[in-house]
Structures are given as structure tokens and as C-alpha cells.
Amino acid sequence: MSRPEALAAYEALPLPDTSEEHWRFTDLAGFDPDTRTYPGGQTPAMSEGAMVDLDVAGFATVTAEGITIERAPEGITFAPLPEDHERLYSLVGWDEKFAAHNAAMWTNGLLVVVPKGVVLEKPLYVRISATGRTFWRLVVVAEEGARASLVEEYASPAPDTAGYSNAVTELFVEPNAKLEYVSLQNLSTETWHFASHHARVERDAELDWVAGGFGSKRGKTRIQNDLNGRGATSRVTGAYFADGEQHLDYDTFQEHIAPDCTSDFAFKGALRDHATAVWRGMIRVEKDAQKTNAYQECRNLMLSPTTHAVPIPGLEILANDVRCTHGATVGRVDREQLFYLMARGLPRYEAERLIVRGFFQEVLDRIELEPVRDAVTAALEARIPQA
Amino acid sequence: MCGAKAPVFLAKGTYLVALLKLESLHVALEDGTEIVKGVDLEVGLDEVHAIMGPNGSGKSTLSYAIMGHPAYAITEGRIVFDGEDVTEMGADERAQRGLFLAFQYPHAIPGVTVTNFLRSAINAVRKARSGKDDPMPIPEFRKELLGQMDRLKVSRELASRYLNDGFSGGEKKRVEILQMAMLKPRIAVLDETDSGLDIDALRVVASGVNELVGPEMGALVITHYQRILDYITPDHVHVFVGGRIVESGGPELAKKLEAGGYAPYEEVLA
Numbered sequence: 001m002s003r004p005e006a007l008a009a010y011e012a013l014p015l016p017d018t019s020e021e022h023w024r025f026t027d028l029a030g031f032d033p034d035t036r037t038y039p040g041g042q043t044p045a046m047s048e049g050a051m052v053d054l055d056v057a058g059f060a061t062v063t064a065e066g067i068t069i070e071r072a073p074e075g076i077t078f079a080p081l082p083e084d085h086e087r088l089y090s091l092v093g094w095d096e097k098f099a100a101h102n103a104a105m106w107t108n109g110l111l112v113v114v115p116k117g118v119v120l121e122k123p124l125y126v127r128i129s130a131t132g133r134t135f136w137r138l139v140v141v142a143e144e145g146a147r148a149s150l151v152e153e154y155a156s157p158a159p160d161t162a163g164y165s166n167a168v169t170e171l172f173v174e175p176n177a178k179l180e181y182v183s184l185q186n187l188s189t190e191t192w193h194f195a196s197h198h199a200r201v202e203r204d205a206e207l208d209w210v211a212g213g214f215g216s217k218r219g220k221t222r223i224q225n226d227l228n229g230r231g232a233t234s235r236v237t238g239a240y241f242a243d244g245e246q247h248l249d250y251d252t253f254q255e256h257i258a259p260d261c262t263s264d265f266a267f268k269g270a271l272r273d274h275a276t277a278v279w280r281g282m283i284r285v286e287k288d289a290q291k292t293n294a295y296q297e298c299r300n301l302m303l304s305p306t307t308h309a310v311p312i313p314g315l316e317i318l319a320n321d322v323r324c325t326h327g328a329t330v331g332r333v334d335r336e337q338l339f340y341l342m343a344r345g346l347p348r349y350e351a352e353r354l355i356v357r358g359f360f361q362e363v364l365d366r367i368e369l370e371p372v373r374d375a376v377t378a379a380l381e382a383r384i385p386q387a
Numbered sequence: 388m389c390g391a392k393a394p395v396f397l398a399k400g401t402y403l404v405a406l407l408k409l410e411s412l413h414v415a416l417e418d419g420t421e422i423v424k425g426v427d428l429e430v431g432l433d434e435v436h437a438i439m440g441p442n443g444s445g446k447s448t449l450s451y452a453i454m455g456h457p458a459y460a461i462t463e464g465r466i467v468f469d470g471e472d473v474t475e476m477g478a479d480e481r482a483q484r485g486l487f488l489a490f491q492y493p494h495a496i497p498g499v500t501v502t503n504f505l506r507s508a509i510n511a512v513r514k515a516r517s518g519k520d521d522p523m524p525i526p527e528f529r530k531e532l533l534g535q536m537d538r539l540k541v542s543r544e545l546a547s548r549y550l551n552d553g554f555s556g557g558e559k560k561r562v563e564i565l566q567m568a569m570l571k572p573r574i575a576v577l578d579e580t581d582s583g584l585d586i587d588a589l590r591v592v593a594s595g596v597n598e599l600v601g602p603e604m605g606a607l608v609i610t611h612y613q614r615i616l617d618y619i620t621p622d623h624v625h626v627f628v629g630g631r632i633v634e635s636g637g638p639e640l641a642k643k644l645e646a647g648g649y650a651p652y653e654e655v656l657a
């Protein structure tokens with residue numbers, strides 16, 4: 001049994017501080033993962049207020065008290081995650097403080113297995129309500145040739161709910177399978193959120209991932225894709241918006257193990273007030289991963305002069321026949337663009353809205369599921385300042 | 388029309404009050420350099436004024452100042468529009484009152500389609516005018532947009548493209564005129580709308596302007612070359628050199644400039 005081992009690892013690992021390279025811009029001062037003083041126990045009406053308006057095949061809700069499978073489609077597994085599932089911990093173990101905490105503590109998990117060749121037309125939806133301390137774990141296996149979409153939404157029952165959310169996702173995309181994974185984080189700005197999302201993509205399989213970051217106080221979201229079989233493709237599209245005192249941290253890792261694989265990560269984020277964001281990208285191409293095609297970009301738009309964004313791209317290439325490109329920018333709303341729009345009668349805030357919408361359009365266009373695209377668009381729009 | 392105030396129609400160019408008045412206007416750059424050094428000008432409805440001047444004389448600076456660009460400070464004088472002092476107003480408020488500037492160098496707005504932009508602009512103006520949300524019904528908007536695009540020979544495909552993003556020089560200028568046609572301003576300032584247009588495009592753009600000039604609109608056509616004035620006949624021509632209007636006259640002044648150029652004026656100033 002691995003729980004005691006994970007707990008021991010968690011206890012042995014120090015809380016990361018800014019002296020560690022990966023935590024240099026994310027200061028956890030004031031956070032105690034062991035505190036139990038968060039007000040908990042509310043049971044919000046979970047079916048209400050879902051971000052994405054979808055006709056779903058399966059729907060599950062998660063609270064601190066447990067997981068409820070509200071609807072499960074036939075022919076696939078959509079059920080509470082058994083503690084001894086064979087795939088558990090194979091991608092995210094307990095070598096890192098927060099992953100270890102999750103491994104030691106998780107109680108509410110979801111297992112999704114889409115069997116070989118099964119094509120699920122409608123998406124699956126799981127909504128996580130974070131109250132108190134929430135340790136959430138998800139395992140998805142898209143078996144050979146299967147196709148499925150899963151939307152995962154993190155929410156808080158109220159905008160001022162304080163909490164600690166710790167999430168781990170392990171995604172297995174088997175040969176020729178296609179998985180769409182949408183992870184929308186809309187937690188309260190009083191929630192510390194730590195997530196490790198790790199996928200392994202096998203031969204000729206395809207992973208299409210959307211990461212939306214709108215809420216939370218501070219924390220870190222780690223995203224890792226292993227391109228593990230020849231011809232695998234992964235595409236991650238990220239959109240984030242932070243304001244007030246929020247701090248977002250994305251740590252992404254494109255791990256090319258097999259040859260002839262493609263990975264394409266594109267993030268765009270806007271920041272307002274005193275919000276800050278750090279985005280770290282790493283493309284690693286192992287020595288056998290010839291003909292790799294990898295791309296990463298992170299573009300930021302500062303809507304207030306008091307925001308701060310740090311995009312840090314990185315490449316580590318051990319093969320010799322690869323194509324890797326990256327881009328990272330931090331910009332402001334262009335004064336000439338603003339004047340141009342205002343000269344047509346648009347008030348300043350509306351001109352700014354259009355420019356911000358325009359800025360995100362490129363990443364929104366990458367989102368294939370229309371209701372998800374609409375939901376992300378709406379979430380962004382809701383954050384753009386009004387008059 | 389019961390109860391509506393009837394406009395006072397007199398002979399062409401003789402409205403009682405000019406709609407746009409520049410009074411002793413001085414404009415400086417952010418570093419304090421004065422570029423426009425005292426301009427007096429009155430433009431009324433149904434009038435076309437041409438301002439002709441060499442490169443660097445301050446024509447765009449004057450246009451920006453009229454429209455309210457924050458980087459161009461009005462250091463002296465004032466701008467009056469329809470009897471109201473608009474000198475301190477933002478560009479949005481000026482546009483809502485019926486001022487329009489066709490930019491010499493229109494900006495690209497990636498991610499915002501021509502359609503979406505125009506609908507937002509029209510609705511913003513309608514809202515400002517009526518004091519409440521009053522969006523133009525979409526079918527009406529579409530019909531109007533497609534009609535104007537066809538008239539101005541703007542490819543319909545541009546409607547769903549991002550505003551000025553990757554447009555050719557000619558496309559940008561036509562889309563400026565398209566915006567004018569859609570927004571229906573009362574005074575339009577056209578800053579070198581002719582530059583970079585071939586003759587066919589110039590004809591289309593000029594006829595677009597000519598159709599709008601009338602009891603509902605007056606125009607201030609700013610240009611370096613006389614060429615556009617073969618297609619848009621001005622009522623008044625002003626020679627603009629060194630930040631000042633140095634001579635005003637009728638259409639014949641444009642011909643004189645074509646023959647003699649700006650050199651004689653510049654020598655006088657030097």
C-alpha cells in the first residue's frame with residue numbers, strides 16, 4: 001500500500017520556497033498545507049451554475065465530502081476511482097511536495113475508461129467544488145482507437161470561499177485514441193490551488209487540451225505531456241486572466257520521447273490590477289525523438305501598469321533532427337490601437353474590451369468544442385473591466 | 388417630421404454657423420515641439436475644404452488634434468463642433484458627435500473582425516446619442532454593410548477578416564471610407580486617403596466621399612497631391628506649409644499648386 005509511503009514523502013519534503021528555481025516567482029509565504037481551519041462542510045448545489053453549457057454523456061460532482069456520479073454513460077467506466085487502480089501514480093507519484101500530499105490524502109477520485117474503439121459523441125463533465133481542503137484525483141484511460149472529451153471544472157461555492165485545492169490528473173491516451181481534455185479553473189480568489197496534470201500520449205494518438213485559468217489566489221499548475229509513441233500529437237491551448245492580487249503559475253513540460261511527434265502549446269493571458277503570472281515552458285527532446293516538431297508560446301497582455309508577467313521558455317534538445325520554436329511576450333494595450341477605436345466612437349473601456357478580445361481570439365480559435373469556446377470566451381469577457 | 392427642427396438651407400456653403408471651427412489652433416508634440424502654429428478654419432455641411440501641404444508640414448498632426456489624439460496637445464486655441472467646445476473631449480465623444488477621421492495609416496486590430504468592430508462602433512454611437520442601449524438590428528446592419536461594401540468595391544470577404552490585419556494599402560483606405568459610410572459622420576477629415584491608391588481605387592473612394600458630402604456631411608480633404616481633387620471638387624483650398632495656412636482660395640488654387648509646387652511658399656517661410 002502506497003499511502004503511508006506518500007505521506008512519509010510529503011512530510012519529508014519541505015514546503016517549496018523562492019530559493020528553488022521553479023518557485024522563484026511564486027512565494028508561498030502565509031500558506032500552510034496542513035492547516036485545517038478552512039471553513040468547510042458547505043454542500044453547494046452542484047448542478048447549478050456550471051460554466052459550460054453542454055449536453056453531456058456523463059456528469060459527476062465532487063465536494064470535500066465525496067464524489068457523486070449524477071449520470072454515467074453506458075459502455076464506459078465513469079466511476080469513483082478505486083484506491084488500487086493499476087494506473088494510479090504511474091504518471092504523478094510523490095516526488096514533489098504537492099503531488100505527495102495528494103497521493104497521501106486524496107479521497108474523491110474519478111476513473112474514466114473509454115474502452116478500445118469506443119467513440120463517445122457527447123462529452124463527460126466533472127465539476128469540483130473546492131471547500132476547505134480538497135484533494136481531487138482523476139485518471140482517464142482512452143484505450144486504443146477510443147475517442148472522448150472530458151471537461152473538468154474547478155469552482156468554489158462562493159467568491160470569498162477560502163480553501164486549499166490540490167488536484168492530480170493522470171491521462172493515458174493509448175495508440176490511435178483521441179482525447180479532448182478541458183480543465184477550467186474558476187476557483188475563488190481565496191483558494192490556494194496546486195495541480196499536477198500529466199498525460200502520456202502513445203503511437204498515433206492525439207491529445208487536445210484546453211487549460212483555462214481564471215480563479216485562485218496563488219499556487220501552481222503543472223502540465224506535462226509525454227509524447228511516448230511514434231506519431232503522437234499533443235496540443236495544449238491555455239487562456240488565463242488574473243486581477244486583484246491573484247498570482248497564476250503555469251509550469252509546462254513537453255517531453256518528447258518517441259520520434260515523429262508533434263506538440264504545440266499556446267498560452268495567452270491578461271493581467272489587471274496587481275495580478276502577476278509566471279509561465280515556464282520546457283520542451284525536452286530525448287535523443288531518440290528525431291523529427292520532433294515542438295512549439296511553445298506564451299503571450300501576455302498587461303491591462304494595468306502594476307501587473308507583472310514572467311514567461312520563461314526553455315528548450316533541451318538531445319536529438320539532432322528536430323524543429324523546435326518558441327515565443328514569449330509581454331505587452332500592453334497599444335495606445336494607437338486604442339485611439340483608432342475610440343476615434344470611431346467606442347468609449348475607452350469598450351475599445352479596450354475589443355482589443356483584449358482580439359488578443360485572445362487566436363487561442364479561442366484553437367478550441368474545437370464550441371460550448372467550451374463559448375464558456376472560455378464568456379469567462380474572459382466577464383473579467384474585462386466595464387465602464 | 389412634426390416637431391423636428393428644420394435645418395436652415397441657404398445657398399451651398401452658406402450655413403449660418405460652420406459645423407467645425409478651428410480657432411487659432413496650436414498643436415505640440417509630447418516633447419513640446421510646436422507643429423501646428425495657429426490655424427483658423429471653418430468647415431460646414433455640404434462643403435469640401437482641401438488642405439494641401441508638403442510632407443512634414445503637420446497635416447497629420449492637425450488631423451489627430453481635430454480628432455483628439457492624446458499625444459498631440461492643443462497648446463492654444465480651441466476646436467468648436469456644432470457650437471460646442473470639444474477641445475478637451477476624448478476621441479470617442481467627438482466621434483459620437485459626428486466627427487470622423489480617415490487615417491493616413493490605419494491601425495490593425497488582430498482578432499477583431501471588420502464586422503464586429505463596425506457593429507460595436509455603430510452601436511456605441513447610437514447608445515451615446517440616444518442615452519440608452521439601442522443596437523442596430525443585425526439584419527439591417529448586415530444589409531447596410533454589404534450594400535456599402537459593394538458600392539465601395541470592397542471585397543465581401545473582408546467583412547470577416549480582422550480589421551486591417553494583413554490588408555493591402557488600398558484595402559485599408561477603402562475600409563476607412565467604408566467606415567465613414569457606415570458611421571455617417573457630419574464632418575469627415577480625410578488624411579491622405581489618396582496616397583497609395585491606384586486610379587481605379589481613387590475613383591471609387593472619391594465617389595464614396597462625393598455621395599456623402601451634402602446637407603448631411605462636410606469634408607476636410609487633406610492631401611499632398613492635387614490628384615484627388617480631380618475627383619473630389621473642393622469649394623475651398625488651403626495651402627498648408629510649416630504648420631500654418633499660408634493661402635486660401637477656390638479650386639483654382641489647387642491648379643496653381645500643381646504647376647508651381649510648394650517651393651515658393653517654403654522659400655517665403657525660410
Ligand SMILES: Nc1ncnc2c1ncn2[C@@H]1O[C@H](COP(=O)(O)OP(=O)(O)O)[C@@H](O)[C@H]1O
Pocket residue numbers: 416422440441442443444445446447448449458
Ligand atoms: N508622434 C510623433 N512623434 C514625433 N514626431 C512627430 C510625431 N508626429 C508628427 N511628428 C513630427 O511632426 C512633423 C509633422 O508631421 P506630420 O503631422 O505627420 O506631417 P504631414 O502629415 O504633413 O506629413 C514631422 O516633423 C514629424 O516628424
Ligand SMILES: [Mg+2]
Pocket residue numbers: 446447448491578579
Ligand atoms: Mg501625414
